[in-house]
Amino acid sequence: MTRIRQDTGYKMRAWRLEGAASDAALIQDAVAKIVTGIGVEDFSHQVLQQVNRVMPVGCWSVYRVGGSQPRMFLSSTYQRKDTTADSWRAYLSGPHLADKSFILDSTGITSPAITHLTAEEIPTPLHRDKVYRQFDMSERLSVVEAESQSEIFALNFYRYNDQRLYSDHELAAFEALAPALLAAVRRHLALSQQSHLTNAMSVDAVRLIFQARRPDLTERELDVVARTVLGMSYEGIATDLGLKLPTVKTYRNRAFDRLDIHFRNELVRYYLLLASAPK
Structure with a gap:
């Protein structure tokens, strides 16, 4: 050794x-x-x-x-x-x-x-x-x-x-x-x-946090970021929302620009910060 x-x-x-x-x-x-x-x-x-x-x-x-x-x-x-x-x-x-x-x-x-x-x-x-x-x-x-x-x-x-x-x-x-x-x-x-993320959160719960803390996000952007936080694939999000994949990615990109982030893991960290911040 x-x-x-x-x-x-x-x-x-x-x-x-x-x-x-x-x-x-x-x-x-x-x-x-x-x-x-x-x-x-x-x-x-x-x-x-x-x-x-x-x-x-x-x-x-x-x-x-x-x-x-x-x-x-x-x-x-x-x-x-x-x-x-x-x-x-x-x-x-x-x-x-x-x-x-x-x-x-x-x-x-x-x-x-x-x-x-x-x-x-x-x-x-x-x-x-x-x-x-x-x-x-x-x-x-x-x-x-x-x-x-x-x-x-x-x-x-x-x-x-x-x-x-x-x-x-x-x-x-x-x-x-x-x-x-x-x-x-x-x-x-x-x-x-x-x-913890999967069991403790629902789409509605995540969406409400973003809606309360980031009112600048549109309805569809909220739909996409909430599902992204929960680990859904973009294909799965498209199916869930009845949208085409390019449309989902457009909403994602717009939301990411507003939040000044670039990657999914940054979105998860951002959500955790919002969820833990004093109300």
């Missing part, structure tokens, strides 16, 4: 995510069971259970940090009181503003990568005290992927002070597990968002 490590000024260890082979049969079985849980409600608990077959972990969390709106997507704790939500709130109470524990620039390691540091190696005292010491966490092992120059998407696996530190063998096993784990989490989050 080739492992590329480089220590930063505050001793965080980082190396490229290569998927090295270690305990192959066990890891393959754990991955298979994680994959079967994609899209189900207790996916977070299933992941932690399977990771604990490979190596002991106290809790885990999945979040995006570094931008203006940090967000935690998943978390759970293994066979102890779950304090992950409390520790996230503690993190957002100030430590996130100066968090340098995910900086990869100085390591020369490209994303995605694995990072590893102990509580005492957390570079800012506020972060160390309010999160790690307050919640008795001793160590963090992460799969880190840069989403922009400022934002980091991270899968984090923590140990508590009553657990021993990660061994080299366990780090090797985690390296083998990490690529599939990152892919499974990404897929689960994508499916969860799609399911």
